[in-house]
Amino acid sequence: MGSTLTKEIIASISDGSHGDPFSVLGLHEADIDGRTKLVLRAFRPEAKSATIIIGKKKYEMDRISDKGLFERVFARRKNKFNYELEIVPHKGKKFTITDAYQFDSLISDFDLQLWGEGNHHQAYEFMGAHQRTIEGVDGTHFVVTAPSADRVSVIGEFNGWDGRVHRMRKFHDQGIWEIFIPHVTEGDYYKYEIKTPVQDPPLKKSDPFAFYSELRPGTASIVTDIDSYSWSDEKWLKSRQEKQAPNQPITIYEMHIGSWKRKVGEDPDFLSYRETADQLVPYLKDLGYTHVELLPVAEHPYDPSWGYQITGYYAPTSRFGTPEDFMYLVDLCHQNDIGVIIDWVPAHFAKDDHGLRRFDGTGLFEHDDPRKGEHKDWGTCIFNYGRTEVQNFLISNAIYWCEKFHIDGFRVDAVASMLYLDYSRDEGEWVPNQYGGRENIEAIDFLRNFNDSVHHHFPGVITFAEESTSWGGVSRPTETGGLGFDFKWNMGWMNDTLSYIEKDPIFRKYHQDQLTFSLIYAFSEHFTLPFSHDEVVHMKQSMLAKMPGDDWQKFANLRLIYLYMYTHPGKNLLFMGCEFAQWAEWSESRSLDWHLLEWEKHQGVQLLIKDLNGINKEEKALHEVDFDWRGFEWIDISDADNSIISFVRRAKDPENFVVVILNFTPTVHYGYKIGVPHAGEYEVLINSDSEFYGGSNAGDNKIHAEWGDWHNQKANISITIPPLAGVILKPKS
Template identity: 55%
Template sequence: MAKKTVTPSTTTLPASFSLLTDFDVHLFKTGKHYKLYEKLGSHFVNNEGQEGTYFAVWAPNASAISIIGNFNQWNKGKHILHSRWDESGIWEGFFADVKHGEAYKYAIHSNTGEYLEKSDPFATFCEMPPKTASIVWTPKFEWKDEAWMNERKSQAGKPKAYSVYEVHYGSWRRKLEEGTPSLTYPEMAHVLVDYVKEMNFTHVEFLPLMEHPFYGSWGYQLTGYFAPTSRYGSPEDFMYLIDSFHRAGIGVILDWVPSHFPGDAHGLFKFDGTFLYEHADPRKGFHPDWKSYIFNYGRNEVRSFLISNAVYWLDKFHIDGLRVDAVASMLYLDYSRKAGEWIPNVYGGNENIEAITFLKEMNEVVYGTFPDAITIAEESTSWTGVSRPTYLGGLGFGQKWMMGWMHDTLQYFKQDSIHRKYHQNEITFSVMYAFTENFMLPLSHDEVVHGKGSLLGRMPGDEWRKFANLRLMFTYMFMHPGSKLLFMGGEFGQSAEWNHEKSLDWHLLDYDVHKGVQRLVRDLNRFYKTEPALYQYQFEQKGFSWIDYDDRENSVIAFQRQGDGKENLLIVVCNFTPETRRHYRIGVPFRGSWKEIFNSDAHQYAGSGVLNEGLLLTSPVKYHGRDYSISLTLPPLGISVLRLEKEISEFDLSDMGT
């Protein structure tokens, strides 16, 4: 960009008006202003009976700033901002002739000699890309989700099922007309909400929907942190979508990206001509993987910006949780860097101390303000205490993605069943560390892109075995400790790799095998939500115990899931081979009759229908360290789930027949 030294002439002076108090500025400069969106940015206000727009922007290294837009023919010499007297670096001004709905940018003359035209970091609405201006907008919406919000508050901290449907908004379902855009927020409210409810998911999670210039980034390269993307409608339209989910009893989680931002000229990069939001040294400020820029977490004003952004979505949009992207890249100074490409911390280590303290503070603020919300970390390393409270030395997240489980499970399932006996440890190892964090089991968008193929395509064997393996994997996932996340398309066995430019292949539901997978996921969600054994202690050792993890020859594992009371105990037996195993004996904790209550091989799931019908009676044969055992039939590439139907004491004569 060519350097210019021209300073705009003042033709219109702003009125004497400010939303900022001295205390606001103090909080901002100390990194403790957590609702900065109420002060900075553009605000359509009434100033002593005169309506107009107040602007405030942080640009400490600017020599002059003005507002440009259609209202002044983009003339940078008319609407001049004034620098505050308190050395905050904030410029502000009120203009009665700038109305609600006007597009604008900041025209910034830097003290480096550069001239920049920037969109507003605090804009709540933006022009539709590829246009880049911000829009003066104060969203007004009448929420109707009071019942949901009250229920959320009353259930805070109590055990609950989290079954999350991960969605890339632009490619879930497109309009039938060739070349038309994806559904608008209100249109989506009338199809996606009904679908997620029908499928019994507890939450929907959207890949980032904050404004981003490049659609192909899937939303992970943000320029408008406070604005829902205008591709699909207005902020009120997005609020309507969230409200619709809540009225249907479904929570909404947003992907949030505090780890990096792109270098687009209108965005945060070198905002006032200097490295303001990012580090100047590329060894700390440039991300080699994503060719983007890393926030300076040690700068108080940047911390106020980011934490305010987290609070904003929970506050103004009633979001139920934030899934924080790429946490591992924030924690380590040498993440994806070779020797000499990173700077050690003050102690000589590779931990990013500033990012760690930022994440802790962010979680403390979120949970302190919204104790009924949740934060979830995508963190791929063995960092200790990601989902433990900060007062115990943790990072303070509510949950953490269990990347090890995902990797081992997909690695195991790609093996032909005849070889699985040599890989038994891969399917059982996750339980060794399953309770060190509050883990979420993710089969996310990252597993169906970049040549990895679809989940169905990674299953071995012919068509029958592929679908049976997929049903088996999903059932194993729902029986395993931890909450669940499944990327769209997986729930009906999408056969092609995900393509963000296309709709999901909904026509596949014309085929019984795909319809069967969809029914299975729907029923697994219902089962998970209604069985305390599966969620009451999903993050604690007391909710799980092995029956047998070592039957390598048959590739079978059996375990218990436990809630409070004998009535909330389930036995899960998994057969990872296509062989039907009859008269398979397992030890059980109680004498009596057991009943199969779920079978992934049932006909309604397009399985072969190998079921255990009727009651399974215990025998006084000791097995697996238990005094009693039962004999059952294991379905091929299937899972059988059992519950105690009736316990029989040793004094009950009716037990004579057992």
């Protein structure tokens, strides 16, 4: 019997060029000799013969192409039926499979509508690879977006990585492709093979929505169930909104998982997520941190990128284990009242061929115009925020980390590069917006949408902007014209403070304004004060090495600047290794220098951080009113000659206060008179020059304030101010 297909269709199925395989393969009605019959077709290039199994009956198929296209015409019309295929391969043993082309679409109209609108906030629930049982058959449902593709196939070990075998069904209006492939299961490797109108051979791409990826340098995606982990953090999640409110203490330990600690003499030498969790959580709990912030954990191919050049936005990197292993880390943090913040990178993505770049042969995720679509500084692509696919992809990604991994916050990287079309570009290298300005209107809308969506779906999850310019309203609500972030990194404070502290104390009196300038704008945003990874790399030196003077002065300066950070209005962030005064710059390729803790001076800095974290939690005056003038009052900033400043921090109850005195010279000042709010006895909460921290132990233990106006205060004290040190005083109750 001759084939029911034309030679052209047979050829296009055989060579993989046919764009609508579901119209050909599987079970179809056909008008043959004036009668409606059923025709079943299958393409199995490895098969020498193919047989249809329906119940206990078998029907041998006709081979109509030497490339592996088979067909069977049933003599009379029947209703649709389920069947299996018995394949006798050219090599190996025969096997039985369920044909992928007997299944209808599994995508709901609602998903298609939301995707088409760009409003799908949980696209990960249907995009990507999901294990399903359909009509009693176990398999995996694959969905991907590739609007400009002529053909998209799922390839993997299950089909010999042959793109002709499992070609997908296209929804033309939304640019989505799908297929349910029986027998594909947990742990199977796969990619998408994408035939474009302009590129040959076809592209081979990792799944943008993959939940797990092959360990680098491999680039395949892995079918993974991420819904089977049993969480034990209900108590944390119920209290999260209260614990992460602006009036609560937030002290953040920023870390890079791959270089916090390493195994000695083992390959691989990384700690796994679980091993990291078991050592990190007791460490953070002992030091009193409220949060840990992780440099990007999403999949990335290049270790020295630190995770900031991503190829797999939905996959925790396989360097350290599985998605469930990462869940364990988050879960253990939560069980110990430690929130987890992740660095999130919607500003740009890696150019690697297997990733998002030119995904369907066009600028699907990025701008085609390099003046808009390329970061020359970083060698990366810029997302096209105006596309519905990008809105769906990125907003869903943020929701995904919150829902599936219980993430408590996002530090959004490189926000300034998103806001400005001319960011790090010379004249002629950028395209103005429709109004002729330099603002990226689509990126601004995206950031507002991101913040509104995260806060709507997960009240209490907090967002931080790494925004280095004077853009107004970064941490103001979107309904008032702000970007909607909860906090903004105070890069101005960081730069001014480091510039000041790196100067020899002899010259600091000429630069006291660098210490005081931040209070001019301190309450214009909700600020976080960061000494981050960016300040201890690329020849910038470690925090300790930045300090001027001999070893004594270096350690004293470092302790002083940490006390200043903890008492300045705002939340606090410190990068790993800085808490014990690492000498060397940070490198992603090695462990921190933990052996330094054998020395008392390094132990002392670590103990100071522990005590500062404790004081920050205990004293409402140091955290309850961080973002309002009512929580801060200068006592004296006029003594530039001695480089001394002093101020009051207040809680919501103004009678609950502490006094902070900072001396930025290596001189002890005896009987130094300072105004304070009330007379009476004061206790020293912390003296950074204490012998417990490695200091000289100068200063007073007992302090008494007398009534009498001084520095616009009602009372005053005469105090011994220790050298290169800060003290925190509190009136005794």
